[in-house]
Amino acid sequence: MCGIIGYLGGREATPILMESLKRLEYRGYDSAGVAVLELPRAGEAVRTSVTKSEAKVDTLIAKLKMNMPSGNLGIGHTRWATHGKPTYVNAHPHTDCKGKIFVVHNGIIENFAELKAELEAAGHEFPSDTDTEVVPHLIEANYKGDFLAAVRAALKRIKGAYALAMFSSDDPELLVGARLNAPLVVGIGDNEYYIASDITAIIPYTKRVLVLGEGEVAAVTPLGAEVSTLDGVTVNPKIVHVDWDVSQAQKGGYPHFMLKEINETPEALANAMRGRLTDDGTVSFREFDVADKQLRRIDDILLLGMGTSRHAAMIGEYVIEDWSGIPARAEDASEFRYRRPTVGEKTLGVVISQSGETADTLVAMQQAKARGALSVAVTNVVASSAARDADGAIYLHAGPEIGVASTKTLHAHIVSLYLLAMRLADVKGRVSPERKRELVEALRLPVALEGALKLKEISYIHAEGTSGGELKHGPIALLDDQFPVIAICTAGTTKDKMVSNVHEIVARNAPVLALITKGDRSLNGVATDVFEIPEVDEAAAVVLNTVVLQLFAYHVAVKLGQDVDQPRNLAKSVTVE
Ligand code: F6R
DSSP: OOEEEEEESSSOHHHHHHHHHHHHGGGOOSEEEEEEEEOOOTTOOOEEEEEEESSOHHHHHHHHHHSOOOOSEEEEEEEOOSSSOSOTTTSSOEEOTTSOEEEEEESOBTTHHHHHHHHHHTTOOOOSOOSTTHHHHHHHHHOSSOHHHHHHHHHHTOOBOEEEEEEETTSTTOEEEEEESSOOEEEEOSSOEEEESSGGGTTTTOSEEEEOOTTEEEEEETTEEEEEETTOOEEOOEEEEOOOOHHHHHTTTOSSHHHHHHHTHHHHHHHHHTTTBOTTSOBOOTTSOOOHHHHHTOOEEEEEEOHHHHHHHHHHHHHHHHHHOOOEEEEEHHHHTTSOOOOOTTEEEEEEESSSOOHHHHHHHHHHHHTTOEEEEEESSTTOHHHHHSSEEEEOOOOOOOSSSOOHHHHHHHHHHHHHHHHHHHHHTOOOOTTHHHHHHHHHHHHHHHHHHHHHHHHOOOOOOOOTTTGGGTGGGGOSTTOOEEEEOOSSTTHHHHHHHHHHHHHTTOOEEEEEETTOOTTTTTSSEEEEEOOOOHHHHHHHHHHHHHHHHHHHHHHTTOOSSSOTTOOSSOOOO
16 A cells, blocks of 8 residues: 655754654565655745655665755655556556645545546646646646635645645645545644645654544645645644554554554455446456447356465456356366466456466466467556456555455455456346355355455365365264364355354354354254354455455464464465466
8 A cells, every 4th residue: 555744843854754764664565755845045036846656765865965955844655556557657646637636545546547638628738647647737727826715725626535735836835635535644743734645654753643534635744734624614624643663553553564464454455446447337457448339248267366465366257247148167287287278369367366476367368368368467566467467457456465364455455356346247237146055156256265365375174165065075073072163054045054064063063154144043952153254245345254264264374373474384475377
């Protein structure tokens, strides 16, 4: 996830921006930049110095040290690419046509394409591929001598998610922050102020933090910080005292990244859908913009992945086949490459990889492509190898995942595959309800497999996932009072079958934790314990059940004192075969 820092005060801004960007590095990023409003020398006009690096913060710092901008107002950014590759031009800050307004942004602007077209028609020029760049131009278009008013007018036009820090060289004592669906705080020091996406950035400087609400704007001047709505109504700011150290702040107060990331699932799901799904159910993908005619030719879907991504592929297989009617198969990418599979020009290869760098998955995709398949990478990392090698990309926009075990990105993968299934169903002109029963049964199996994988990798307790139907064909032999079972019995057409399975399990003295739909009493007095999830559509239940299993694995591992974020023998990205 991108990181934001802004400073206004009596000290030199550049060293503070540099230190803060270093502290934001842990969030993961691909490029970085700062803009500092330089103190004018006698007779000179105010000017802004912009320094960027398309690589690491250390490179940026080296550049700044060679040519240190001097001024008391500045903004800085670490970019995690969402729209446009991680290049120098796409790095923030971005500016308007006159080079007066400077903006750094976290989030995704959903309607940026339409805003950009409108601004281009009015003569604005956009050197970058980013969604962010519409912000300074929109402010410029609304500027009539009052920067804050122009910011408010511009933000009223923007849909999506933003955390912004901005300034204009016409207002050298004004730093503005704004947020919607993305976090932003204002740090209050002694006659100095900070704007940050993350408390980590400012924790050594101040513990007094003003938390901006949704759709609020903070106007920071040497006299203080004033908060208002987009309509200009003054808001009483909420000031909190933060007592975290840097490591606690990086984890947002959670004890582990894994727990933090599980809790980021709602945001990850919203970001995966943002700007892709219209109210009438039409799906479009910006970086996988394939004409209906081309998609209509597809008669075979091949989903490739490893580990958790393979479980996402299995869920994708069932949903795509069921909704679109196109035969789909999920394959273990490491095995696929050693086969002579039937792949052709009517195949769509869907490559699923959080990192976009998993060696087995990349090789399997190359083989599918060599046989003529159209390919799309569903990945979290913009311009990763998978995204570059495939014909198109569907980016998760889940933000970096630091815990080795995949959590929120699994959910983002699942939702992205649902969207792809809807897109394919749409072009094929069908959504098939008739295979619902098989679908529900099928969807439960990857959830169970994933629950078992999570438990294995972080608590080192052996676990396996199986369908209810498969139980009597082998796994039931393992059961006794020392073999706890988690049964996924949430509402759906196979629920009654699962309830019968639980009776059979309990009859073998195995303790059962049943995941049930809220209010369901059918396992009262049967299951040892139940965990209720809300009543939701079966597709959504897949995500909720997985969250419960992730949390279960997490708490077991914590109780056993294991290293949850860095499990032994595992790497976040497996770049060797
Ligand atoms: C499990 C886990 C791994 C990855 C697998 C593929 O929690 O994280 O099983 O899912 O190594 O990685 P990506 O998705 O980066 O291709």
